[in-house]
Amino acid sequence: MKNIRNFCIIAHIDHGKSTLADRLLDETQTVTSREKQDQLLDDMDLERERGITIKSHAIQMAYNLNGENYTLNLIDTPGHVDFSYEVSRAIAACEGALLIVDAAQGIQAQTISNLYLALEHDLEIIPVLNKIDLDSANPEEVKDQIVDLLGCDRDEILAASGKTGLGVPEILEAIVERVPAPVGDPDAPLQALIFDSVFNPFRGIIAYFKVVNGSLNKGEKVKFVNTKKEYYADEIGILKLKPEPKNELKTGNVGYIISGIKTAVEVKVGDTITTVERPCAQAIQGFENVKPMVFAGIYPVDTEDYEELRASMEKLQLNDASLTYEPESSAALGFGFRCGFLGMLHMEIIQERLEREFDMTVITTVPNVSYYAYTKKDEKIIVNNPSDLPDPSKLDYVEEPYIAAQIITKAEYVGVIMTLCIEKRGVLKNQIYLTSDRVELQFEMPLGEIVFDFYDKLKSVSRGYASFDYQPIDYKQSKLVKIDILLNGDQVDALSALIHQDNAFTLGKKICAKLRELIPRQQFDIAIQAAIGAKIISRETVKAVRKDVTAKCYGGDITRKRKLLEKQKKGKKRMRQVGNVEVPQSAFMAVLKLD
Numbered sequence: 001m002k003n004i005r006n007f008c009i010i011a012h013i014d015h016g017k018s019t020l021a022d023r024l025l026d027e028t029q030t031v032t033s034r035e036k037q038d039q040l041l042d043d044m045d046l047e048r049e050r051g052i053t054i055k056s057h058a059i060q061m062a063y064n065l066n067g068e069n070y071t072l073n074l075i076d077t078p079g080h081v082d083f084s085y086e087v088s089r090a091i092a093a094c095e096g097a098l099l100i101v102d103a104a105q106g107i108q109a110q111t112i113s114n115l116y117l118a119l120e121h122d123l124e125i126i127p128v129l130n131k132i133d134l135d136s137a138n139p140e141e142v143k144d145q146i147v148d149l150l151g152c153d154r155d156e157i158l159a160a161s162g163k164t165g166l167g168v169p170e171i172l173e174a175i176v177e178r179v180p181a182p183v184g185d186p187d188a189p190l191q192a193l194i195f196d197s198v199f200n201p202f203r204g205i206i207a208y209f210k211v212v213n214g215s216l217n218k219g220e221k222v223k224f225v226n227t228k229k230e231y232y233a234d235e236i237g238i239l240k241l242k243p244e245p246k247n248e249l250k251t252g253n254v255g256y257i258i259s260g261i262k263t264a265v266e267v268k269v270g271d272t273i274t275t276v277e278r279p280c281a282q283a284i285q286g287f288e289n290v291k292p293m294v295f296a297g298i299y300p301v302d303t304e305d306y307e308e309l310r311a312s313m314e315k316l317q318l319n320d321a322s323l324t325y326e327p328e329s330s331a332a333l334g335f336g337f338r339c340g341f342l343g344m345l346h347m348e349i350i351q352e353r354l355e356r357e358f359d360m361t362v363i364t365t366v367p368n369v370s371y372y373a374y375t376k377k378d379e380k381i382i383v384n385n386p387s388d389l390p391d392p393s394k395l396d397y398v399e400e401p402y403i404a405a406q407i408i409t410k411a412e413y414v415g416v417i418m419t420l421c422i423e424k425r426g427v428l429k430n431q432i433y434l435t436s437d438r439v440e441l442q443f444e445m446p447l448g449e450i451v452f453d454f455y456d457k458l459k460s461v462s463r464g465y466a467s468f469d470y471q472p473i474d475y476k477q478s479k480l481v482k483i484d485i486l487l488n489g490d491q492v493d494a495l496s497a498l499i500h501q502d503n504a505f506t507l508g509k510k511i512c513a514k515l516r517e518l519i520p521r522q523q524f525d526i527a528i529q530a531a532i533g534a535k536i537i538s539r540e541t542v543k544a545v546r547k548d549v550t551a552k553c554y555g556g557d558i559t560r561k562r563k564l565l566e567k568q569k570k571g572k573k574r575m576r577q578v579g580n581v582e583v584p585q586s587a588f589m590a591v592l593k594l595d
Helices: 018-025 045-050 081-092 109-120 137-151 170-177 302-321 344-358 411-423 454-463 500-519 558-578 585-592
Strands: 003-009 059-065 068-076 096-101 126-128 191-200 204-213 219-226 229-232 237-238 244-245 254-262 272-275 294-300 324-329 334-341 362-364 371-375 381-384 395-411 428-431 438-446 467-478 481-485 497-500 526-532 534-540
Touching: 003 018, 003 109, 003 170, 018 068, 018 096, 018 170, 018 500, 059 237, 059 344, 068 126, 068 170, 081 109, 081 191, 081 411, 096 109, 096 137, 096 170, 109 126, 109 137, 126 170, 126 454, 137 229, 191 302, 229 254, 244 534, 294 302, 294 344, 294 481, 302 324, 302 334, 302 381, 344 362, 344 534, 395 411, 395 500, 411 428, 411 454, 428 481, 467 500, 481 500, 500 526, 500 534
Parallel strands: 003 068, 003 096, 096 126
Antiparallel strands: 059 068, 191 204, 191 272, 204 254, 219 229, 219 272, 237 244, 237 254, 294 334, 294 362, 324 334, 371 381, 371 395, 395 438, 395 467, 428 438, 481 497, 481 526, 526 534
16 A cells, blocks of 8 residues: 555646646656657547546556656646536546646636645645746745745745656655655455546446445445445456456456446435445545536427437436436427536536437527525425426516626726626625735626636636636526517517516617517518516517519509509418427527627
């Protein structure tokens, strides 16, 4: 046990942790030159294209220092705020963390929030200054920021470059010297923490875990504490580039277990594994069910594909446990699913993965968050979809979720960022100068306001310098109303939205104007209306395409033309009664990008 080191890499997006992980694998010769490629641990096409880590990965390296052999378990973590639960579970499986800071960008919001997660679990932090070879690098200033943040000595900060491999041997030495060996009782009953799971179409679900106490043998009967399910450990082993089977895993080691599990619900990240013969007295602390933040409807473009979409969602959930979904139906779009996501990036990625991996073309409705509605009879209703909102005559009040947002930016952008947050009904709670040029702003704001385009706007007003992180706090009472969109008097439920009363009128106007541009003209007039309850607040009309029926008259009396026009008018009237309107997919998406 004393020669095992479990560590993870934490950083803000794009600070180079996947590249640095590649260098660590090269240095310890874990991969052969034939297997080598950039961002080796990111195995999804989508991850490579966008340059982000979506799923955390674990890999074991063998390292020799001063004639002694060490086993290093690296657990790579995602950097984006949407995947912070995965990060927290990966951190719980480690004793140390490499905190990577970009020498050109400095400390950003995600660096700080991930650092706090690591400190909560008492990890040994090794600060690493990455991208030191860039011309725009500013190592001395960024070192000052790290010293202020961690309170460490300047000599403890390691300088490195993931691109050139500079400083990588020093990082490995520091891991062995500074990160403590895992503590645990080898003779106690088995206690193992699941920190990740992946789905394999041939073997079922593979759970990755760290043995905290005791040991696990192949073929033993194990029990998952929170789900209370029991299985046989058909195969256990360690995680090299390809899984390597073993007969026993001892305390402190990181490995995988295959037990033929078919459904995602049975394996929860953060759960505890123990043996049936000698169960442990209590589960490992910190397990919680993933809480979705953003809800949206996903519908197949063709209603016949509903069953196929259900199968795709099930498979996708096996690979991504944080996706939740339940069936729902919409008058406008037929049958589909109400899905819960961790955030907007997560939603985009799920949509892309459905299209790429399962060849499903889907329509996504306007995303929203969940609200609590209280009726006059004092009933509490959870509203995940605007159409669940009770009738205004029965409704007493609505509560919406609030978040504590933390924005780190350069001092020159404070004004525009404050304006943006206050527009989104944010309240400034605190403003801290981290250095003379970097400010941390703390806001409380409604989650519903940041769902749409807040992140994009923040990046554009701050020229990409502001970084953003948030935690949910609680629900507060708000004056919310439901806007309905009517086409020729028929309500399109997929376009409904819950919105604050003060913004309802302008939003209704904008949606109607936008739909007028996007809905194709028909042979009859189309009335587009926005309504709150029974009150119409805005209207636009898509004019009919008219045929010139009088073109064949040359000269002659006006009555001949009149007769033809009257005949056309009757036909149009009959057409309007039965005509229904097709709404293109672009119209659903355009509502999100209103500005």
